Amino acid sequence: MAVYEAPVFAPPETLAGRIVRFLGRTPVHLGLLAIAIVWLVPTVGLALTSFRPKSDILSSGWWHVFGHLSSLTLKNYADVLHAAGMGHAFLNSVYITVPATIAPLTLGALAAYGFAWIRFPFRDTIFLGIVALMVVPIQTSLVPLLKLFRDWHLNTSFFGIWFAHTAFGLPLAIFLFRNFFITLPKDLIEAARIDGASNFAVFRRVVVPLSVPALASFGIFQFLWVWNDLLMALVLIADPSKKPMTVQITTLESAYGVEFHLLSASAFLLMIVPLIVFFSLQRYFVQGLLAGSVKS
Amino acid sequence: MSSQPLPVSMPKAPRRRGRDLGARTFRERFQGLLFAAPALVVLGIFLIYPAISTIRLAFYRGFGFRYEHFLGLANLKNLLAHDPDFLDLSHFPPSGALINNLKWVVIYTALCLVLGLALAVLAIRVRYERIVKSVIFVPMAISATAVGIIWLFVYSPNANIGVVNAIAHGVDHGFHPISWVGRPDTVNYAIIFAYVWASTGFAMVVLSAALKGIPTEILEAARVDGAGEWHLFRRIMLPMLSLPISVVTVWLFINVIKVFDIIYVMTQGGPNGASRVIAYNMYVEALQNGRWGYGASIAVFMLLLMIPVMALNVRRFRSERVVT
Numbered sequence: 006m007a008v009y010e011a012p013v014f015a016p017p018e019t020l021a022g023r024i025v026r027f028l029g030r031t032p033v034h035l036g037l038l039a040i041a042i043v044w045l046v047p048t049v050g051l052a053l054t055s056f057r058p059k060s061d062i063l064s065s066g067w068w069h070v071f072g073h074l075s076s077l078t079l080k081n082y083a084d085v086l087h088a089a090g091m092g093h094a095f096l097n098s099v100y101i102t103v104p105a106t107i108a109p110l111t112l113g114a115l116a117a118y119g120f121a122w123i124r125f126p127f128r129d130t131i132f133l134g135i136v137a138l139m140v141v142p143i144q145t146s147l148v149p150l151l152k153l154f155r156d157w158h159l160n161t162s163f164f165g166i167w168f169a170h171t172a173f174g175l176p177l178a179i180f181l182f183r184n185f186f187i188t189l190p191k192d193l194i195e196a197a198r199i200d201g202a203s204n205f206a207v208f209r210r211v212v213v214p215l216s217v218p219a220l221a222s223f224g225i226f227q228f229l230w231v232w233n234d235l236l237m238a239l240v241l242i243a244d245p246s247k248k249p250m251t252v253q254i255t256t257l258e259s260a261y262g263v264e265f266h267l268l269s270a271s272a273f274l275l276m277i278v279p280l281i282v283f284f285s286l287q288r289y290f291v292q293g294l295l296a297g298s299v300k301s
Numbered sequence: 302m303s304s305q306p307l308p309v310s311m312p313k314a315p316r317r318r319g320r321d322l323g324a325r326t327f328r329e330r331f332q333g334l335l336f337a338a339p340a341l342v343v344l345g346i347f348l349i350y351p352a353i354s355t356i357r358l359a360f361y362r363g364f365g366f367r368y369e370h371f372l373g374l375a376n377l378k379n380l381l382a383h384d385p386d387f388l389d390l391s392h393f394p395p396s397g398a399l400i401n402n403l404k405w406v407v408i409y410t411a412l413c414l415v416l417g418l419a420l421a422v423l424a425i426r427v428r429y430e431r432i433v434k435s436v437i438f439v440p441m442a443i444s445a446t447a448v449g450i451i452w453l454f455v456y457s458p459n460a461n462i463g464v465v466n467a468i469a470h471g472v473d474h475g476f477h478p479i480s481w482v483g484r485p486d487t488v489n490y491a492i493i494f495a496y497v498w499a500s501t502g503f504a505m506v507v508l509s510a511a512l513k514g515i516p517t518e519i520l521e522a523a524r525v526d527g528a529g530e531w532h533l534f535r536r537i538m539l540p541m542l543s544l545p546i547s548v549v550t551v552w553l554f555i556n557v558i559k560v561f562d563i564i565y566v567m568t569q570g571g572p573n574g575a576s577r578v579i580a581y582n583m584y585v586e587a588l589q590n591g592r593w594g595y596g597a598s599i600a601v602f603m604l605l606l607m608i609p610v611m612a613l614n615v616r617r618f619r620s621e622r623v624v625t
Contacts (some may be wrong), residue, residue: 011452024339029466030334030426030427033423033426034427035429036419036423037420037423037424037427037433040416040420040433041433041436041437042499043498044436044437044439044440045436045457046464047451047452047454047498048439048451048453050441050451050454050455050464051450051454054454054462055469059369062461062462063459063461063462064461064588065461066426066460066461066462066464066467066586067462068464068467069603112339112340112343113387115336115337115339115340116336116337116339116340116341117362118336119332119333119335119336120337123329123330123332123333123336124329124330124333125330125331125332125333125334125337126330128333131337131341132618133619135344136614136615136618137349137611137614137615138344138349139614140555140558140607140610140614141348141352141604141607142474142558142580142600142603142604142607143559144561144580144583144599144600145351145352145353145355145582145600145601145603145604146347146348146351146352146355147355147583147587147588147600148351148354148355148358148587148588148593148596148597148600149350149351149352149354149358149366150347150351151588152366153346153347153351155609162597163383168343168347169347172343172344172346172348173345173348173349175340175343175344175348176344176348177604204329204332204336206521208336224492226335229442232444233444233445233446233447234444234560234562235444235445235446235561235562235565235566236565238564240584240588246553251444251446251562254446254450254566255565255566255596257444257547258450258566265454265457265462268450269454271450271478272339272446272447272451275444275446275447276443276444276447277441279442279443279444280439280443282440282442283439283442287469290442291438291506294314
């Protein structure tokens with residue numbers, strides 16, 4: 006990962022020295038190898054299982070697959086996409102996630118600008134309240150939200166879940182953005198204001214372009230958080246045709262019991278977007294997670 | 302999996318004095334509030350108002366979400382004293398969701414920290430550090446739902462599917478495959494380990510980044526003075542990592558109090574309620590049994606557990622502002 010750079014230990018110079026060092030570290034290598042295997046095997050097993058025919062899955066372990074790779078098939082994926090409704094659920098996940106990422110990103114950035122660069126009454130007190138809200142568990146609001154959405158008929162559309170995710174993403178967004186915004190050079194913002202730029206113009210033309218890394222980090226973080234969420238979707242979406250993949254997959258589980266071929270393909274489908282996001286935008290993702298937590 | 306607001310330390314707010322920018326007229330002050338207003342409205346309607354409603358509802362029976370049958374603290378009292386699903390002290394060892402969650406707090410937090418720290422310290426010594434770290438970190442990106450299904454396969458009683466049983470059978474041919482999540486005595490540890498698998502990457506990345514922040518000169522100086530690697534770790538690295546370790550611990554604690562998805566996917570709290578945790582009981586009582594008031598009291602209990610973390614965050618913020 007790009008965030009780990011400077012090696013603390015200088016590399017050895019000679020070949021002999023290198024070999025001695027390597028052997029001296031054999032326990033380290035073995036330990037790391039063992040842990041890496043434990044970490045890889047479950048995912049690899051699931052991935053391989055998802056490409057095996059149903060009869061093979063039940064008659065032999067996935068670790069036998071390496072002998073006859075030709076037996077692998079995409080049939081399980083065809084089945085889950087159509088018959089098991091995962092294709093439709095995939096689209097629902099997209100419909101839920103995209104607005105539920107953009108909304109807290111936008112509202113959070115606007116609010117953070119206010120908290121960082123404009124003075125207003127009770128500013129720091131309100132911000133303190135937002136810091137406190139960061140750790141409020143979803144369960145605390147779940148039941149009244151359900152009631153609210155039923156009364157306003159928001160639980161039969163995507164609006165309810167959009168609002169709920171926005172509200173629970175906002176404290177972190179405001180917190181991260183405000184902390185990033187106040188590190189921007191004051192002179193720059195002052196100069197723009199002296200040139201007659203309104204606050205909104207400063208926000209749009211100076212602050213946002215300079216804050217892309219912070220915005221991206223939060224955006225990816227929130228995207229994965231919403232995409233991966235089960236609890237809120239389970240409770241707040243009443244219309245079965247609007248359920249995202251996380252919920253759909255649990256209905257597969259109970260309906261089919263141990264239909265491993267469907268379950269494995271569905272689970273891999275659920276993982277594929279986070280994995281792509283993770284591997285293509287790893288740097289921002291890790292930064293989002295680390296954001297500030299190691300700054301001392 | 303990738304989920305928590307991080308308790309973080311903050312940079313100092315710029316202090317503006319005198320006839321400085323931004324704060325001079327009423328209109329400009331009003332604008333600040335205007336920028337914050339949309340976010341505050343959404344927070345108010347969809348987070349704060351529901352949270353307050355839940356606290357209020359916890360004092361009622363709350364069927365059909367009506368504030369009827371005021372019970373006072375009876376819900377909370379029943380929860381702690383008369384609900385064997387939540388806390389059962391009548392036999393030894395005690396059981397119930399609270400006890401299970403306690404197991405989670407201790408085992409999950411300790412394993413994630415120890416493994417994360419070990420990986421951070423060891424991986425720094427090898428050339429393939431980045432690869433090892435990516436492998437360990439990947440589960441952070443995927444959902445607890447997917448993690449649950451992956452590990453249902455690993456723990457399957459069918460030895461053609463479950464790796465654990467296949468290995469046990471390979472080592473000892475007399476071993477009869479068991480369902481690791483189907484037995485009350487193994488289910489909690491099985492799920493906890495699956496979640497450790499998913500979260501260790503976070504501990505590793507935070508601690509590794511902090512480790513690299515330790516100035517090389519300090520380590521070199523200690524080596525020159527003849528300190529062994531263990532001494533280096535015990536006397537220099539560990540003390541210098543105390544702040545990131547506490548940050549990771551708090552994050553893991555928050556995670557563990559809210560754990561729900563993976564249990565819902567793997568066992569639905571079973572077998573026979575053996576793997577229930579606090580958040581799971583809240584879901585069952587409020588949303589399956591329709592005991593909204595009682596469910597609300599469980600949510601309030603969760604909120605109470607979070608208050609120390611909240612206070613910690615707020616205090617950290619305030620102390621840094623005072624320093625400004």
